[in-house]
Amino acid sequence: MQAAYDCPALVLNADFRPLSYFPLSLWDWQEAVKAVIAERVTVIAEYERAVRSPSFEMRLPSVIALKDYVAPAPRPAFTRFNVFLRDRFTCAYCFARPHSHELTFDHVIPRAQGGGTSWENVITACSPCNLRKGGRTPRQAGMQLGWRPYRPGTWELQENGRAFPPNFLHKSWTDYLYWDTELEF
Numbered sequence: 001m002q003a004a005y006d007c008p009a010l011v012l013n014a015d016f017r018p019l020s021y022f023p024l025s026l027w028d029w030q031e032a033v034k035a036v037i038a039e040r041v042t043v044i045a046e047y048e049r050a051v052r053s054p055s056f057e058m059r060l061p062s063v064i065a066l067k068d069y070v071a072p073a074p075r076p077a078f079t080r081f082n083v084f085l086r087d088r089f090t091c092a093y094c095f096a097r098p099h100s101h102e103l104t105f106d107h108v109i110p111r112a113q114g115g116g117t118s119w120e121n122v123i124t125a126c127s128p129c130n131l132r133k134g135g136r137t138p139r140q141a142g143m144q145l146g147w148r149p150y151r152p153g154t155w156e157l158q159e160n161g162r163a164f165p166p167n168f169l170h171k172s173w174t175d176y177l178y179w180d181t182e183l184e185f
Contacts, residue, residue, distance in 0.1 A: 047062045
């Protein structure tokens with residue numbers, strides 16, 4: 001039998017799309033149960049596991065949909081994680097895809113040379129390439145930049161996130177997630 005703490009709920013917006021693909025919009029079972037009781041969500045699918053009190057029993061929700069639509073942010077926040085997601089967790093210099101803890105944030109035009117910390121000047125780099133480049137521009141370091149940094153849209157980051165499914169996907173979620181994987185016939 002599945003333990004309650006292993007029962008996250010996939011959270012869908014009122015249009016039945018996940019609030020976020022990467023990270024996948026999940027609530028722990030306690031948060032999901034509170035939202036059901038407060039009537040803020042509709043239960044779409046449930047686990048076999050139930051929670052009980054002396055006067056109440058409820059199967060844990062595995063998929064819930066918000067009753068009120070939450071509009072996505074018009075522009076994504078400029079964060080390290082969103083830069084990595086924009087660049088698909090790939091080094092812009094050598095195209096390696098190391099573990100995320102081995103990725104760094106690189107200023108194409110170094111701050112010491114007047115470059116700012118912005119979408120248009122920051123790129124994902126692996127640690128070895130970032131060290132090799134140092135405080136120089138790619139041209140000064142004799143390195144080729146694979147793409148120009150740019151400000152992505154919220155929709156693009158969501159689409160990029162779909163390429164990175166999480167380690168755990170419950171079978172009840174498959175109708176609501178559209179990962180870039182081959183479908184079974």
